[in-house]
Amino acid sequence: MYAQMIKSEATQDDPEKLAAFQARIDAGEKIEPKDWMPEGYRKTLIRQIGQHAHSEIVGQLPEGNWITRAPTLERKAILLAKVQDEAGHGLYLYCAAETLGVSRDEITEMLLDGRMKYSSIFNYPTLNWADIGAVGWLVDGAAIMNQVPLQRTSFGPYSRAMIRICKEESFHQRQGYDAIRKMAEGTPEQKKMAQDALNRLWYPSLMMFGPSDKDSVHSAQSMAWKIKMNTNDELRQKFVDQTVPQAEYLGLTIPDPDLKWNEERGHYDYTDPDWSEFFDVIKGNGPCNVDRLAARNKAWDDGAWVRDGLLAHAKKKAARQHAAE
Amino acid sequence: MKNEWPLWEIFIRGQHGMSHRHVGSLHAPDAEMAIKNARDVYTRRNEGVSIWVVEANHIAASSPSDKGPLYEPSESKVYRHPTFFDIPEEVGAM
Numbered sequence: 322m323y324a325q326m327i328k329s330e331a332t333q334d335d336p337e338k339l340a341a342f343q344a345r346i347d348a349g350e351k352i353e354p355k356d357w358m359p360e361g362y363r364k365t366l367i368r369q370i371g372q373h374a375h376s377e378i379v380g381q382l383p384e385g386n387w388i389t390r391a392p393t394l395e396r397k398a399i400l401l402a403k404v405q406d407e408a409g410h411g412l413y414l415y416c417a418a419e420t421l422g423v424s425r426d427e428i429t430e431m432l433l434d435g436r437m438k439y440s441s442i443f444n445y446p447t448l449n450w451a452d453i454g455a456v457g458w459l460v461d462g463a464a465i466m467n468q469v470p471l472q473r474t475s476f477g478p479y480s481r482a483m484i485r486i487c488k489e490e491s492f493h494q495r496q497g498y499d500a501i502r503k504m505a506e507g508t509p510e511q512k513k514m515a516q517d518a519l520n521r522l523w524y525p526s527l528m529m530f531g532p533s534d535k536d537s538v539h540s541a542q543s544m545a546w547k548i549k550m551n552t553n554d555e556l557r558q559k560f561v562d563q564t565v566p567q568a569e570y571l572g573l574t575i576p577d578p579d580l581k582w583n584e585e586r587g588h589y590d591y592t593d594p595d596w597s598e599f600f601d602v603i604k605g606n607g608p609c610n611v612d613r614l615a616a617r618n619k620a621w622d623d624g625a626w627v628r629d630g631l632l633a634h635a636k637k638k639a640a641r642q643h644a645a646e
Numbered sequence: 647m648k649n650e651w652p653l654w655e656i657f658i659r660g661q662h663g664m665s666h667r668h669v670g671s672l673h674a675p676d677a678e679m680a681i682k683n684a685r686d687v688y689t690r691r692n693e694g695v696s697i698w699v700v701e702a703n704h705i706a707a708s709s710p711s712d713k714g715p716l717y718e719p720s721e722s723k724v725y726r727h728p729t730f731f732d733i734p735e736e737v738g739a740m
Contacts, residue, residue, distance in 0.1 A: 356710050402690075409687050416671045419653070425673055426650045482670070489691075628675075629649055635676035 323376035323440045323464055325531040326603070327369045327549075329542040330361035346547055351477040354420035362546055367421050367428075368437070369548060370479055374414035375432045375439035379613050381407045383447040384456060392450055399496050400453065406493065410486045417478040433618050441599060444607030445525050451504050451511075455518035457497015459526040459564065465490050466560050467530070470550035479548070498567065505571040512572070519568065520576045524594040530557040532596060561591050652701055654680040656688055659696035666698050674699075 339359055345352065352358055381404050388404065391397035415425055431437040442460055447453060468490060472483045504515040531553040534540060543549035561580075568575050575591075583590045602610070651673040657666035669688050674680035680699040688694065708716060724730050733740050 353710070355707065405686075405690065409690065412672060412687050413670060416653075419671075424650060485670075628651065631675040631679065632649055632651060635679075638676065 323380075323467070323529070324369045324372040325438070325440060325529070327365060327372065327539060327543065329539040329546075330364040334359045334361075343545065346475045346545075350475075351480060352475050353477045361542070362548070363421050365543060365546070366476055366479065366548055367418055367423050369543075370414050370418040370421075370482075371423070371428050371431070371437050372439060374411045374418060374428070375437060376443065377407045377411035377414060378432075379439040379443045379617060380460075382613055382616055383443060383445070383609075384453060386447055387450060387453045390450070391453075396500065403457070403493050403496060406489050410482075410489070413482040413485055414479075417476075417482045420478045429621065433614070433621055435605070435614065438603065439613075440529060441602045441607065442525050442529050443613060444602050444609045445522070446609050448521075449514060449518070451501060451514040451518035452522065454497050454499075454501030454504060454515070455522045457493050457495075458501050458567070459497075459519075459522050460529070461490060461493040461497060462564060463526050463529045463560050465494060466556045466563075467551075473547070473550060475547035502571055505573055515571065516573050519573050523576050524598075527557055527560070527591075527594045528596075528599045528602075530554075530560070532599070533593065558588050561589050565589055651675050652703070654684075654699045655702050655705060656680070656684045657698040657700070658684075658688055658694035659698075660694060662695060666696065669693075671702060677701075 338357060342352075342357065342359060342362075352362075384400060384404050384407070388397060388400050391400050415428065418428055419425060428437070432439065442463075447456060465487070468483055468487050472480055472487055474480045474483065501515050501518070504511040506512075534552040534554045540549060540552060544552075565575060565580065577592045580589055580591050582588075601607070605611075652675075653671055654674055654677075655671050656669050658669045659666045672680065672683050672687055674683050677699055681697050684697050684699060689697070720726070
């Protein structure tokens with residue numbers, strides 16, 4: 322997902338306080354920033370919300386890459402609006418993380434120096450316009466699977482950020498499907514490009530949900546705390562079940578010869594992605610890891626004089642006003 | 647990195663006649679920029695007709711541990727609610 326393999330922190334708090342905290346969560350109460358919370362809950366959430374926020378921000382790069390080359394003015398305006406939304410989503414989430422006692426600069430620094438991660442998916446390139454359609458359809462489609470249940474997460478600010486994000490996310494997926502449908506229904510060359518985009522992005526999209534539950538050691542605590550609402554495999558299955566008929570409608574083939582409907586389970590059987598590739602990308606060896614981090618660092622460094630200048634101006638203005646009073 | 651812009655809390659009036667509601671926060675160097683940023687971050691889809699911004703460190707908040715002393719006293723004052731009083735049917739709507 323946008324937050325993958327979040328390690329949940331061990332907690333060494335007073336057992337009585339922990340039990341009362343768990344009881345509040347079990348009763349469906351929201352935890353607010355000033356409420357008592359276990360240190361592990363706080364730290365795990367900072368890591369999870371932070372990684373989610375970083376993913377929104379880094380996720381602007383592969384799409385921003387095509388704004389100036391969108392095929393029509395309308396597609397360009399739509400893509401601009403979508404990329405602007407991603408910036409907004411990042412900001413909602415950073416603010417939610419900040420309520421847990423981490424500053425914006427700290428969390429930004431952790432992305433820039435590689436201490437914090439963002440979703441593996443954004444380390445894949447967008448090679449042509451068909452990829453932009455496929456990203457909206459598949460990547461945002463996969464993100465929604467996780468974001469919808471997270472609206473009910475136990476931490477108030479995170480839940481509220483998720484509600485805002487979900488309101489906007491459906492636009493993202495639908496514009497992507499619309500863009501790739503145009504190509505799938507276009508000339509044979511265009512249809513070929515759409516199929517090629519699906520071929521390349523299918524498995525990386527499945528990887529977004531993180532490794533299989535049997536290998537995911539941190540799920541149980543996070544699920545008890547209601548900061549993870551479903552297991553990775555549950556969400557991945559849901560995504561496959563939803564996406565297969567959408568691909569069929571387009572006349573495109575999911576690049577998985579073993580994909581077939583399982584009558585007994587009531588789900589599609591599918592092939593797992595190559596997890597060694599996933600771990601390699603997470604480690605920094607994906608096709609775009611270096612470019613993505615370099616772009617974020619450059620933006621941060623190049624923006625320094627603007628941040629400093631505006632703050633200096635604000636201080637000067639405030640001092641002048643103060644003197645006049 | 648010590649030059650972080652202050653945090654502002656953002657309140658938006660969704661429609662005419664409604665009160666401003668807290669929608670979230672953002673960083674900005676001053677109030678003017680906070681309003682401009684709030685417009686971009688929180689009203690991209692006609693969510694508002696008016697924006698208030700307040701620097702977050704100017705907000706004083708009650709503490710969760712005061713919940714008892716602050717709110718429990720009103721629990722025993724059921725007579726504050728109109729339904730506490732039985733009005734005879736013959737009297738009509740009141």
